[in-house]
Amino acid sequence: MGAVCCRDSSIDFTEEVRLAHFDLLRCVGKGAFGKVRIVQHKANKQNYALKYINKEKCIRMKAIDNIIQERRILEEIKFPLICNLRYAFQDDENMFMVLDLMLGGDLRFHVDRKGSLSEEVIRLWAAEIIVSLHYLHSKRFVHRDIKPDNVLLDSQGHAHLTDFNIAVRIKPGKKLTSVAGSLAYMAPEILQRMGYTFSVDWWSTGVLLYEMLFGQRPFRAKSNDELARLILQKPITFPDKPVMGGPVSDACKEVLLGLCERNIHKRLGFGESNYRKLINHRWFEGINWDQVARKEIKPLFVPDAKHSNFDATHELEELLMEDTPLRVNNRSKNPKPLSTEMQKIENEFTNYDHTRTALSNDNQLTDIDPPPLTTPSLVAAICIIVPPQVMPRKVTGANYLPVPLLVVDPPWYPPTPRWTLSLPPSPAVFTTRGETPVP
Template identity: 60%
Template sequence: MGAGCCKEEAIDFDAEIELSHFHLLRSVGKGAFGKVRVVQHKRTKEIYALKYINKAKCIRMRAVENIIQERRLLEEVEFSLICNLRYAFQDDENLFMVLDLMLGGDLRFHLERAGPMREDVVRFYVAELALALDALHARRIIHRDLKPDNVLLDEHGHAHLTDFNIAVYFNPTKPLISIAGSMAYMAPEVLLRKGYFESVDWWSLGVVMFELLFGKRPFRGKSNDLLTSSILRDPLPFPENVHEMVSAPCIDVVSKLCERDISKRLGCTSEGLDAFKKHPWFEGIEWDKLVTKEALPPFEPDSKRANFDATHELEELLMEDNPLKAKKRAQTTPETELSTEMQMMEDKFIVYDFTKVKRSHSFSRGRIIRPANNDSRMNSGTLDGVVTRTGSNRTDNVPMTTPVRTCRPDSPSDRIGQDRFNLDEDQTPLTEHTYRSSPLNSPALENNYHGNGQSMRGDHFATDVAASPSSTSRQCDRSEGRISKLFAINAPFVTH
């Protein structure tokens, strides 16, 4: 009789994805309110990284909209050199995102363990990251937080871009002016607040390239003002023996990526990605094989050594007062009993399953929400479209069109009319304001699940306002973030 009560319930794998569909394996990361562990799908046997985020802590840290934004954006992006979303779901306590598992650690981890990298290794990473950025820009997405912490290696050594928490859709006719990202990697045009497009990602790639080659960031300062001044004015501080360390074409690439004149910055000219492909430094790179990951990486992570901090698993075993386990959801909850933020997570953090041929934006959830008498919200705009009383929705995704080069906002060739943006009458461009309206000090989730590196205090920024040329800069408050070895969550500067 005792054995019968402990028998595991049969799992319906054809039903919506939930935690019971996975075997929970070892814990590999921990942050302020999120954790990461390795999981295995019980039917397919595929291994993934499960990021789970406590709803109550998420609300306390005012990061609800950030997480909803990331989950939605990841559903729209699918590329071989990006850490892709595979599943998303929730229970009564947590939000879950199941991502590609990267066993090779992040570039911050390898920088700290082994120091500056060989030129051929850096060239390989820069080429793969250029492809990843170009794929995002073709979808009118700016990453805005490229740094070594947010580049994950798979077990073979291919580089993948991750952490889309402050990524944003952009309208090629409306430059962004808000400050967002990690300050040491921010482009001058971000700090000047005169308007920017995807040019900022190419600058960040240059800063990352410099750091990988020489073991330190090119722009430094003991205060934010000094760091800003360095980014805006200082030349690249190449070592005196730089020509003995790296080739002249290598120096040329990093110099052109960190070019303050956007019209001359590598990646921002009319050639776009072709400028990389034609550059002598990338001679011999088989770009098509990078996309398919058939190219042989010059560095393969040591599979016999853990690329994560094993103390996370010990903490999970000894100190966790509410260990993760599959739980049935409450069947009914009156809407009036849910806070605004909790209701937002119920409505907007939608189930996602990459195995479904047709991507669904339905509001199907694990429990029934009984609307209160005043159900006017069911006709209001949401993060996922205009919702009707029946629960269906009309998404306002930015349509896929021919990629538009908008790095140079002053270039006549880039002044594209609204008709080129192909918005329907009921659609509006997706900007930061579409997702963010949090109060001052609203922290952004820096959610790369292998964030091994140490972060400069106060170097991570996020924004809560729409970017428009008429926006007024306001004072920014600082909330110090904290970094864990493998799963980093920062409380950044927020500018309004």
């Protein structure tokens, strides 16, 4: 589905980029701070992913600093295996980031559909994530939220990192102390609150690969406290039963254990010597790492081009439940006085055009806390009659229970649920595969 914003003949493409420069196509995603839809640039006919964040909602969630920081970080990084920023701009209501479009869906979508995938398929994805992290860390950025939801496949099946919402730059000799990330993928040193650096991304990568290989995470519990205790203490074990993706080799298991090593000085990937041990490990024998970074190795898994690799519910929500659907709005010529928060957005969420804009000052990139969460109450249910061919999964049964988001102190960042219905002002959150959103 698409919507034509305005006539091409009325647009001056030499002016600063704005929403009118794009045709709005289908809605394909929703995160904690905004929505994602496919757009096409009217001049070059290139398709992109448009991430847009409502300013008022951002202010209510106390997430202004996170969004501005994400936009600044994306301006600083350019890598073939990262969803790169192409444009950024704002109107009176929203902030917009235009990113590389990945039509293959995220790894969460595929592991939910298949249960697990073969070791050979995952080996290339692991290599691609590894070189992406090495690039990020070389720029002194730590991602802090590596998980299947934040790894996107392109149409050929290459894995790309995305969602730098809580990423930060670490100054030499400094450590981070904020409790940030998704608890199930969070490294022990974050929970210990004794300071951490790049090591946390390697632990999360190990948990992600374990989940892709075995269809479950290495640590599972019924409460956040119990899950945190297991992350801190429980040895990594492997399922006895065969997995759907086939047998998992001892070499692969060695990599998983090395990434999920609690002693950060021995953790594979962390530090130059451990990074060399990781890329020279026997599981990666025969891998040409330069070819990995250039996306020259053909993936064994190619997303189905004939079917959508996104949940159809995102577009249904946009059609049926959105009070203010996205549309082109010209900036006010006589704006009202702005609040302090709105003025901050106006001043700091600056326009960006990858064809003409120079890099920003990296000294502006600092450690900031993740935004606090609010607790939605589960007060209503909606029945929508939908043709079965557009429903991705049932929303019934023991593994698909509606649950409210929880809030604890300190605030933890929730993983993106696979099914979300925003029911203003009290959103109901539905999770799949037995995953309660973890605060």
